Amino acid sequence: MTADSPLNRWEQRTEVPLALASLAYLAGYAVHVLATGLPGVWRDLCLAVTLAAWALFAVDYAVRWRLSGQGPRFVRRHWLDTLVVLLPLLRPLRIVRLYEAVLRRRGEPRLSLHARVIVYAGVSTVLLGFAGALAVYAQERGAPGTEMPTFGDAVWWACSTLSTVGYGDVTPVTPLGRFIAVGLMACGLALLGAVTGSFSSWLIQVFASEGERTGEQKGKHGAERGAEAADGTGPPGS
């Protein structure tokens, strides 16, 4: 894949507009769900913004499929994009890309691998948790026997689910609410995996570099520096 292919140019040009559309999608949905005091026409407008953003993503998906010239394999290769088109609640994940694009434009060096994993996992979790709390709250608030009378309860429930703590003092009771909740649980598992995995690989890396140093610099002041290496994973030449 050359850097000047039409597909690449399309992706570069649509990056910022699509990220803004994601924000508009999430904001429109949030206002539609939460601002129950608004006149109906405003809430309908918000819903229209949400649907328009969705349509935009579908168009982008179709254009990229066409430009890639890959036929049906495109659907499987870009399964995350396919999923995002089908499940609009996952759309906020695109905002993570915007964050990276902004960093790149400002000419700052890209973050280290572990910092990036932590930032991605953190931002994704916050966005998915917010979107999940919105969607579950929209389902649950009117249900008989609901345990989420306020949006604060829904956020509290989403936090306890994403951290896999699961108090159970607030739980969804409607079938659709529970279906979305299962998705949030899966996100919680993935978040746990990301946190644990980064920590584990960071430790292994620190350990390997400590081993190399004490091997290389034995006799000088290796032990002292090796011990310091465990506090920060700065480049070996610093």
Added chain:
Amino acid sequence: MTADSPLNRWEQRTEVPLALASLAYLAGYAVHVLATGLPGVWRDLCLAVTLAAWALFAVDYAVRWRLSGQGPRFVRRHWLDTLVVLLPLLRPLRIVRLYEAVLRRRGEPRLSLHARVIVYAGVSTVLLGFAGALAVYAQERGAPGTEMPTFGDAVWWACSTLSTVGYGDVTPVTPLGRFIAVGLMACGLALLGAVTGSFSSWLIQVFASEGERTGEQKGKHGAERGAEAADGTGPPGS
């Protein structure tokens, strides 16, 4: 072990029939448990299908034991197969093998290691969660003070258990239901381990390849490519 041993031939020939038997086992059990409105004769038929599938697996186990010529060591070496013969609820795990056999026949390349772990863990979790919810529901629905009046509640409980969230709004109350639940908890722990472990090893692999590249290609455009390497774990030569 040569590729043409009788054991290998037996395993290749029975792969698809046994996988179909697994599906029949699960489907028969599901209909037997869920279709309470069916006439008794149909439910008995489903139970018969389930038991026949079980018998088939026992026969397969016996034949493979005989063909292996390993004597008692076979039981310990193939402890997973032994467990599946004893605990029929784990049988759906064989469907995972069918999926791989299908992939192979269609001539598609095998998935990468991490993709395979994720696919296996996902398929196993869905199948075991479904089988566990069925078995617990069969125990719990008639119990006094039950918290699972519908199968939907049992599925919701299974999801919250497998993700180790554990809300506790729906829990089994019968001894046998709790016994099966402990098995599901163990599956949840294993699932968590699989997700976390794949993530961790994937990160370590990405990190190692990034380190190699920046080491090898320093001076060219190493930093740029090293940064890209973190997004996809494609082969180093791509």
Added chain:
Amino acid sequence: MTADSPLNRWEQRTEVPLALASLAYLAGYAVHVLATGLPGVWRDLCLAVTLAAWALFAVDYAVRWRLSGQGPRFVRRHWLDTLVVLLPLLRPLRIVRLYEAVLRRRGEPRLSLHARVIVYAGVSTVLLGFAGALAVYAQERGAPGTEMPTFGDAVWWACSTLSTVGYGDVTPVTPLGRFIAVGLMACGLALLGAVTGSFSSWLIQVFASEGERTGEQKGKHGAERGAEAADGTGPPGS
């Protein structure tokens, strides 16, 4: 430390007696707690057995301290033994050593690293869960507002705690019961760490061996064998 030091000889000779004492300790405590129908004199006998086993461990600890000739550093170096002497509930952990001693006497090869970690974690978890359920049950059964009227409830609670699921349908209410419960939670965390860690390191090992093979045997039939390598981590020469 030479293999013939008095400390080593002492440890070899006391291995089996101490493991039997651990079993007697656990069994005595279990009968003392559970057999409420027994005449008082039998329950007192069980308590005596438990205390005698405890005294035996204290004597063993003192002798080993003396033989080691390490002075106060012994307490910190053998902190696990110190903890076991202070907290008798952790004593069943010694049974794990008996299992290994038995394996060694029967001349069987020691298990692989991952199998050993899984076996140790599994056996420790079962023993600690049983001991924890006993201790918490002894505290909780008579408390006002107890949620553990039967020992089955205590076991169910211990399982949901050790897997970090934590339904919360059964929870300790007395201060001492909660104190022991916190210990079980820590064990659950450690168990999770052991399962996840073994899985992660197993995956990394499989991946490394797969990488070496495709590197070494490229051109032959490396891809096919490399793909097979992911199913079992047998030695490369098999």
Added chain:
Amino acid sequence: MTADSPLNRWEQRTEVPLALASLAYLAGYAVHVLATGLPGVWRDLCLAVTLAAWALFAVDYAVRWRLSGQGPRFVRRHWLDTLVVLLPLLRPLRIVRLYEAVLRRRGEPRLSLHARVIVYAGVSTVLLGFAGALAVYAQERGAPGTEMPTFGDAVWWACSTLSTVGYGDVTPVTPLGRFIAVGLMACGLALLGAVTGSFSSWLIQVFASEGERTGEQKGKHGAERGAEAADGTGPPGS
């Protein structure tokens, strides 16, 4: 950064006073919250100690910023310090540094990497759990419908949250209490990641050293020693 820079000298000299200030902060806050029977003047004094310690940290932060000469980048580079200045509840984390300083003064060798991670994670968890329980208890005890009438309940809740068990028998009900609880959940996730990550990297290290030995010493008594290597990760030359 040279070892004699003013920044380094400042940090070395303020290490112990600041750690003592952290202890004073935590102790003052604890007495202020828990000793409800004290005359008002004493509780105000405790609050004053807490605020004075906070001011001390702000001064230290400002001095270090000035001495570093880094301008606005200091805030991002020392984000943990920034967070501690903003969120005083995280301040007890500094006590971990005191522990290390004490170890260094007594001339003892620094702990191994894994031991240090375990010790840091353990001490941080205990301190943060205590501070979190205090803060949540201060919010919750007077709330209508509170589930934490005593500080013991708050500690029990903090333990079940930090281990991600999450029984849900005791949960915060006020918005601010829940906000702090979300922070504790994040700590629980991090603790889980630290435990799992250390275990995973320890296993990988043991495995690598086992592999090297069996490779190097094949023919001698490599299998026996390789098997022993799994029990302790002592230096290869021992």
